[in-house]
Amino acid sequence: MNSSRTPTSASPPATTLIRAAAVAEDLTKVYGHGVTRVVALNGVNVTFLRGEFTAIMGPSGSGKSTLMHCMAGLDTISGGSARIGDIELTGLNDMQLTRLRRDRIGFVFQAFNLLPTLTAAENITLPLTIAGRRPDQAWLEGVIAAVGLADRLKHRPAQLSGGQQQRVAVARALAGQPEIIFADEPTGNLDSRSGAEVLGFLRDSVRELGQTVAMVTHDPIAASYSDRVIFLADGRVVDELRVPTAETVLQRMKRLDTGDRAG
Template sequence: MTTAMTETRHGGTGGQSTVAARAREVVKAYGSGETRVVALNAVDVDVHRGQFTAIMGPSGSGKSTLMHCLAGLDTVTSGRIELDGTEITGLKDKKLTQLRRDKIGFIFQAFNLLPTLNALENITLPMDIAGRKPEPQWLERVVETVGLAGRLKHRPTELSGGQQQRVAVARALAARPAIIFGDEPTGNLDSRAGAEVLGFLRRSVDELGQTIVMVTHDPVAASYADRVIFLADGSIVDEMYAPTAEQVLDRMKDFDARGRTS
């Protein structure tokens, strides 16, 4: 199945390659012999710049494994992963760590904020560790985009769950990474706070030209994306552009029905 489509609904490429991340013939297997489990089975996928991509599938389909391999958090058994034009399969740990630090932003279900730091200090922490100074204008724009201007001096305990996740989103955006990966980023939020965070992610793509890949099980969350990739049994089985929550839900019901009859 070819996924290298060139259209984009949002954002621009700035003259760079339109592909931010690429997987080719990627296999990820655990164990060997009779106990061997294949989590990803010869996956080919391109993630386009300036787009919001959601990865969905039933439990055990390989969606989190694919994201972890694309982000260089997990190694592949065979195949090739490219990130921002660099092949990361086979990179030494030090180089891979540096590439993740410089090119990737992460947003997780757990907010992962340091309780002793205020919101602004949490946002700039990765850059502080790397010895880099944030660009003041960009930082201001990010803070404005995620609606945190009046909360920068507050510590995590003084913020709601939705506000804490906004801090995590701003932290991921602040270093201007080539790509942001989100693993169920609204999984710990109620529907209202989740919608706010998804709206900020959508705006970061539309207004800041960000590239986002998000693993989710939620059809409503997926409807914020430009494109949804569906996995089943370690393979990409479908994709959808300009999705609605209803369309995604119908597609997921197909998986459930297939699982019950198989």
């Protein structure tokens, strides 16, 4: 098991950028002014490579959800750079950000965010319908098969279990073949068995479908499904762990909680 410290200043090399689904460079996010000023992100540098599953972890208030929201264009950036593929977010207006999120980013949240009046199939294709795009049928069928929903497509959310609803949400995120999927505590409302199923689907989407996933989580077991874990503290990336297990993640988190951020 290898771990390495994430660079804090140097830009990623050009070959890495070509493989990058998303990149943050010296990313800063500040809330408030004067005595209420809070630096949520303080010069964050991180690259999310295509076809890789990254977990984002850290103590409460470390900036992990803020990082995801800034990278996904859900929150404004105070300084530095954030890119999805070759698109720089800081220069986009609201309409361009909306189009970017719709066309190039997939989202999976703790709340399933399904429309109750639509069937599972209609919820899965809703972003494409709104965008006026026709789904790639072969891809869509592969996604539905991967998440095991073929016999539930005509059911509405109220007729589905929590795990099934989250699988619909995962399929919706995958349906448009996005540049990257951002998942914010996707198993937070699920029991352990349903959570394991959803994490397995996210894992398989990377391994078998070539997707890129960045997931915020506080759970070492959830993080163990990823290819690497990046750790934030006080708005900075302070550590990275590759080929994680629940045990190694838990050990690293304990070190962060006690203020020991070495190696």
